[in-house]
Amino acid sequence: MTREDVFKRVNGVFQEVFDDESIVVADTTNANDIEDWDSLEHINLVVAIEKEFNIKFEMAEVGKMKNVGEMVDVILTRIS
Template sequence: MSIMEDINEVFRDVFDDTNLEVTEQMTAQDISEWDSMAQINLIVAFEEKYDIKFTTEEISVLTCVGDMAKLLEAKRIQ
């Protein structure tokens, strides 16, 4: 599965919306429920899925799907 497909699956799960289609341009502004609670849900879900860890900085600034995809790609390779 590509990173974007993985991200889409996690987003659908976290936001409980089976029709959600994320794009790289999407940000927290586009999804009304993307609050700090959702951020935790996303981060923990990705960490669990890929066995990776985000830094405090990354958790706080990561609010764009495209950035998330890039970072996940980089961390997965590490």
């Protein structure tokens, strides 16, 4: 799976979690860029990403992810 493929699927998860089909994430997108992205939605987002890609993040990985690009990089590492 390419980085672009992962990115498209991640974008779809963001749209579902935040119930907003107009969301388009970029590498630099972070919690400050999406109004409803609070700590509770962050948990929902992580769980939804794990389900989408059939992976389980380590807590340390979740803490290190500062933006969507870093999340995609971790996903790529996990599914490789």
